[in-house]
Amino acid sequence: MTVPKTEADAYDRRSLHERVAADLREEIMSGDLAPGARLPSTTQLKERFSASNATVQKALHLLKDERLVVGRPGAAVTVREHRQRTMRPASYMAPAKDGEPYRWLAEATKQGGRARSELLEVAEATPPADVAAALGLTAGGTALLRRQVLFIDDEPVELVKSYYPLEIARGTAMMERRKIKGGTPTLLAELGYPPRLSVDRVSARVPTQEQYTALQLSSSLPVLRTLRVVHTDDERPVEVTVMAKAGHLYELQYEFVPE
Known part of the structure; x- marks a missing residue:
């Protein structure tokens, strides 16, 4: 017997910063965010994902660790050249x-x-x-x-x-x-x-x-x-x-x- 999925079953159980990073990662890999392009500002990301500043920063930290983007505190975060x-x-x-x-x-x-x-x-x-x-x-x-x-x-x-x-x-x-x-x-x-x-x-x-x-x-x-x-x-x-x-x-x- 097949049990139908509930709304809770279909919910993305990852933490919000992981979901934010996943969406940005896909945009980088698909070319929507090209090498050298600036990522949206922290304010824009907060509004887009209904996230706190700390959550956005954790997501960006993941992408930096994955060698997809570069950036310093107070500076724009950009997609690394020749990454994919x-x-x-x-x-x-x-x-x-x-x-x-x-x-x-x-x-x-x-x-x-x-x-x-x-x-x-x-x-x-x-x-x-x-x-x-x-x-x-x-x-x-x-x-x-x-x-x-x-x-x-x-x-x-x-x-x-x-x-x-x-x-x-x-x-x-x-x-x-x-x-x-x-x-x-x-x-x-x-x-x-x-x-x-x-x-x-x-x-x-x-x-x-x-x-x-x-x-x-x-x-x-x-x-x-x-x-x-x-x-x-x-x-x-x-x-x-x-x-x-x-x-x-x-x-x-x-x-x-x-x-």
């Missing part, structure tokens, strides 16, 4: 050309800012169940893990955990704790495993402790989690990557044509 970035996965899947850096770095740089990566770990590991299933591993099976954080303008933007079949990775530069020229897509192509198909599964999740710390988050706003499976010839999976980025700072853009 649109990432286009298809643009950096292919191997880098000779002499070029890892394509994520190159594509991120095109959007402005300094992009770099920091390799945190290279080890044999038991992957999460969804990664193990994508790689076709048996229960308790291991894969090579390469874990890194990607930065733009020295701010962490993405935690990346990539897993590779050991029969492919052993004896290659992937097993070493050092960066690979052109990135692993380039090395895989050189080894005879060029990317032919990539499948993404994207979900929004509450950040784990690891993600919260690595991305220097300030609240439990969802992260965008992407599980990417890269297939080579004969639909063989050669790389499975789990990527997490702050959901309030980034969006994904997929481009395709009808078959």
Whole structure:
């Protein structure tokens, strides 16, 4: 039996300052409040949301902590420049050309800012169940893990955990704790495993402790989690990557044509 919702059930139970921040956050992400634009004054926000000065200030503090706006006491609060970035996965899947850096770095740089990566770990590991299933591993099976954080303008933007079949990775530069020229897509192509198909599964999740710390988050706003499976010839999976980025700072853009 379905119980109809009451008015109380439909009520937004978040505190008022969280609701104020949520509405302003949406206007920033949609472009209604563009980079560099001033937010409405405290007086205007108080009237709009029927809120006290303290409530408005708490909402603005949240947005400042989330790196969406900047401002000093007594000064106008403005939307930070280049905050929301649109990432286009298809643009950096292919191997880098000779002499070029890892394509994520190159594509991120095109959007402005300094992009770099920091390799945190290279080890044999038991992957999460969804990664193990994508790689076709048996229960308790291991894969090579390469874990890194990607930065733009020295701010962490993405935690990346990539897993590779050991029969492919052993004896290659992937097993070493050092960066690979052109990135692993380039090395895989050189080894005879060029990317032919990539499948993404994207979900929004509450950040784990690891993600919260690595991305220097300030609240439990969802992260965008992407599980990417890269297939080579004969639909063989050669790389499975789990990527997490702050959901309030980034969006994904997929481009395709009808078959």
